[in-house]
Amino acid sequence: MLLICVYLFRSAAEAGPHDILKLYSPKGSIINISTSLEPNSPTSCYRLEVVATDCSNEPLGVKMAGGLDLSSIEKRLQCLERKILIFDGKTPSVVFEMKKQVDSFREKLENVEHLSWLGLFKDLSEGTHKPSPFYHKRTLQKTREECERVREKFLQMSSLEVSEDVRHYLKTPTFDNWQWEDAEIMALLQVMFTDLDFMATFNIELETLQQFLFEVYKRYNNIPFHNFKHCFCVTQMMYGLIWLTDLRSKMDSINLLIMLTSAVCHDLDHTGYNNAYQINARTDLALRYNDISPLENHHCAVTFEILQRSNIFRNLSIDQYKRMREGIIKCILATDMTRHSEILNKFKSILPSFDFTNKEHKDLLMMILIKVSDISNEARPMEVAEPWLDCLLQEFFNQSDVEKLEGLPVTPFMDRDKITKPSSQIGFIRFVLLPLLIELTKLFPCLKHHIIEPVRKALEYYTEMEKALEKEQQAWAQSEIVAKSNEKDDGQDHANSK
Numbered sequence: 007m008l009l010i011c012v013y014l015f016r017s018a019a020e021a022g023p024h025d026i027l028k029l030y031s032p033k034g035s036i037i038n039i040s041t042s043l044e045p046n047s048p049t050s051c052y053r054l055e056v057v058a059t060d061c062s063n064e065p066l067g068v069k070m071a072g073g074l075d076l077s078s079i080e081k082r083l084q085c086l087e088r089k090i091l092i093f094d095g096k097t098p099s100v101v102f103e104m105k106k107q108v109d110s111f112r113e114k115l116e117n118v119e120h121l122s123w124l125g126l127f128k129d130l131s132e133g134t135h136k137p138s139p140f141y142h143k144r145t146l147q148k149t150r151e152e153c154e155r156v157r158e159k160f161l162q163m164s165s166l167e168v169s170e171d172v173r174h175y176l177k178t179p180t181f182d183n184w185q186w187e188d189a190e191i192m193a194l195l196q197v198m199f200t201d202l203d204f205m206a207t208f209n210i211e212l213e214t215l216q217q218f219l220f221e222v223y224k225r226y227n228n229i230p231f232h233n234f235k236h237c238f239c240v241t242q243m244m245y246g247l248i249w250l251t252d253l254r255s256k257m258d259s260i261n262l263l264i265m266l267t268s269a270v271c272h273d274l275d276h277t278g279y280n281n282a283y284q285i286n287a288r289t290d291l292a293l294r295y296n297d298i299s300p301l302e303n304h305h306c307a308v309t310f311e312i313l314q315r316s317n318i319f320r321n322l323s324i325d326q327y328k329r330m331r332e333g334i335i336k337c338i339l340a341t342d343m344t345r346h347s348e349i350l351n352k353f354k355s356i357l358p359s360f361d362f363t364n365k366e367h368k369d370l371l372m373m374i375l376i377k378v379s380d381i382s383n384e385a386r387p388m389e390v391a392e393p394w395l396d397c398l399l400q401e402f403f404n405q406s407d408v409e410k411l412e413g414l415p416v417t418p419f420m421d422r423d424k425i426t427k428p429s430s431q432i433g434f435i436r437f438v439l440l441p442l443l444i445e446l447t448k449l450f451p452c453l454k455h456h457i458i459e460p461v462r463k464a465l466e467y468y469t470e471m472e473k474a475l476e477k478e479q480q481a482w483a484q485s486e487i488v489a490k491s492n493e494k495d496d497g498q499d500h501a502n503s504k
Contacts, residue, residue, distance in 0.1 A: 026056070026057050026058040026163070026166065026190060027054055027055065027056055027057070028054075028055055028057050028185065029052055029053070029054050029055075030052065030053040030054075030055060031052060032046070032050045032051065032052065032053075035182075035389075036182055036185040037052075055169070055171070056169065057168065057169050057171070057172045058163065058166035058167065058168045058169065058172070058190075058193070145228065146227050146228055146229070146277065147227055147228070148223075148224055148226075148227075148228060153220075153223070153224050156188050156189050156192070156220075156223065157189075157220050159187070159189035160189040160192040160193060160216070160219075160220065161216065163189060163190065163193045164193065164196065164212075164216060166193065168193075168194070168197050173197065173201065176194060176197065176198070176242065176245065176246075177245065177246050177249040177250070178246055178250075178456070179243060179246055179382070179385050179386055179456050179457060179460070180386065180387055180390075181242055181246070181386075181390075182387070182389070182390050183235055183238055183239050183242070183390065184390065184393065188223065188234060188235075191234070191235065191238045192216075192219050192220065192223060194238070194242075195219050195238065195241060195270065196212075196215060196216065196219060198241065198242075198245045198266060199215055199266070202245075202248070202254070202259075202262060202263075202266065203259070204259065204262075204263050204266075207259045208259070208260075208263065208318075208319070208321060208322060208326075209321035210318045210321070214316055214317070214318050214320070215318055217315075217316040218312065218313070218316040218317075218318045219270075220316075221312045221315065221316050222234075222237070222270055222271060222274065222312060225274045225275050225308055225312065226273070226274065226275075226276070227275065227276060227277060227278070229276065229277065229278040229401060230278070230397040230398070230400040230401040230404070231278075231394070231397040231398045231400070231401040232273045232276035232278065232401070236273060236394075237269075237270060237271075237272070237273060237274075239383065239394075240269045240272060240273075240376075240379045240380050241266060241269040241270050241379075243269075243378070243379040243382050243385075244265055244266055244269040244375060244376065244379040245266060245269075246456075247375055247378070247379065247453070248262055248265070248266075250450075250452060250453060250456060251450045251452065251453065256362045257362065257368060260326060260329060260330065260333075261333065261368060261372060263330070264329075264330055264333035264334055264337060264372065265337060265372055265375060265376060267309075267318075267330075267334060268333070268334045268337035268338050268372075268376055269337075269376060269379055269380075271305060271306075271308070271309040271312075271334070271338065272305055272337070272338050272341050272376065272380065273301075273305055273341075274304075274305045274308040274309055274312075275304060275305070275308045276301060276305070278401050278404060278405065279405055279408075280301070280405065280417070281299065281300055281301050281302075281342065281344065282415075282417055283405055283408070283409065283414070283417070284300040284301065285297045285300065286409070286414045286415055287412065287414060291303075291304050299339055299342040299344075299345075301342070302338055302339045302341055302342045303339070305338050306334070306335050306338050306339065309334060309338070310331070333369075333372065336369060336372070336373060337372055337373060337376045338376075340373035340376060340377055341376060341377060341380050346377070346438065346442075349370070349373050349374065349377065350374070350441070350442060350445065352370055353370050353371070353373075353374050353445060354445055356370060357445065357448055357449060360449055371449070374442070374445070374446055375446075377442065378442060378443065378446055378457075381438070381439060381442075382439070382443075382457065383395070384431070384435055384439060384460065384461050384464040385443070385456070385457040385460045385461050386460065387460070388463075388464065388467060391464065395427060395430070395431060396427075399425070399427065399430060402417075402419070402420035402422075402425070402430075403420065403421075403422040405417065405420050406420040406421045406422060407422070426472070426475060427468070427471065428468040428469070428471040428472035428475065429472060431464070431465075431468045432465065432468050432469060432472060435461060435464060435465045435468070436465065439461060440458075440461055440462075440465070443457050443458055443461060444458070
């Protein structure tokens with residue numbers, strides 16, 4: 007640990023007081039700086055790198071948050087679990103007992119938490135707002151204080167020059183969003199708009215872009231999955247696909263701007279309930295949009311509501327703006343999974359004769375690209391993708407709990423009593439994600455290595471996990487049979503002794 011401290015001190019001393027620093031392991035992955043780091047050695051050193059620096063040398067007053075958070079602990083635990091599955095073919099019985107106790111404890115916690123957001127622990131008589139649809143210690147919508155803190159940090163970072171290594175990393179599907187704070191994420195979104203040359207091409211003022219990104223940040227809610235970090239992941243994947251496929255040479259800049267902006271805005275003001283719930287519960291959104299893609303229509307409406315105040319398109323011509331609005335609406339509406347087969351089948355039908363000069367073909371490609379970006383977490387490294395699955399399942403389970411309580415049809419793939427982590431992913435990867443990615447790679451074979459191979463590995467991983475769970479269940483069933491048999495024998499022996 008002394009070696010770590012000395013190395014960090016020397017590296018940090020060489021950086022500016024307001025630079026963004028990231029710590030890398032000897033293998034090159036970003037890690038959290040904490041007292042629990044393993045000691046390094048002269049032959050295997052950690053690397054502290056300045057990933058963004060203030061070229062203007064103006065005092066920015068940026069204070070980076072330190073310490074560990076819950077997500078980092080969960081990620082490490084998941085890594086350990088994977089290692090056990092890979093290297094140990096048999097799970098000891100003591101592990102079964104520990105997992106049983108943990109599951110029991112978790113169930114108790116969840117039951118107590120459910121009571122809180124149901125309102126049994128709070129007075130709901132005042133006001134008309136419903137409690138948040140899932141339990142957490144934060145409000146559904148971001149507080150004004152929370153937003154202002156992030157806004158201040160973001161503006162302080164806006165003059166930082168991101169390193170070339172990070173710029174390159176940002177263009178790859180391996181990018182780890184979990185290592186970046188919200189303010190840093192907003193700065194990276196700004197980098198994407200700048201590096202694609204949108205600022206100069208469409209005369210977008212930097213201040214307007216920054217206000218637009220901040221308004222977008224405010225309108226993503228504090229929910230487990232469809233939050234601001236998900237918005238960033240989808241946008242970052244879209245950004246990476248644009249570079250990996252060299253779309254800049256195949257499509258004009260306005261189409262690229264449509265795709266990136268659609269990715270940024272595609273889930274604005276999502277509250278954690280899907281369209282099936284909206285329709286079955288007859289919510290205001292379902293009534294407003296006549297049960298037709300209620301969420302996606304709402305995301306579009308919020309997008310243009312934000313653009314009325316922070317219009318990054320204000321210097322476009324009337325025809326350009328009309329094309330921009332039409333394209334964004336098409337792209338965001340395409341993320342409704344009930345249209346998945348329809349859009350994919352249309353794309354498959356034009357693939358043999360795909361023509362980049364054909365508007366219909368390009369529109370379909372743009373819809374396919376945002377769909378891929380939206381559901382492609384499994385194309386990322388497992389240590390990035392698996393925490394996202396945990397977040398998604400939490401949101402699913404929250405919805406199915408509400409459906410049961412309100413007497414609504416329960417969405418089968420969201421039912422915590424029927425779904426496991428591996429079962430939720432195996433069918434999705436096999437029948438939804440892989441077929442979509444395979445069709446895209448027919449047009450862009452260069453993507454196979456980047457998105458097909460990781461997804462196939464994820465399928466193998468969850469298949470092995472499901473097998474392990476089945477063995478565990480069989481072991482439990484067998485142990486219960488043995489226990490009951492022993493109880494019966496003990497009872498018989500007791501009766502005979504009398």
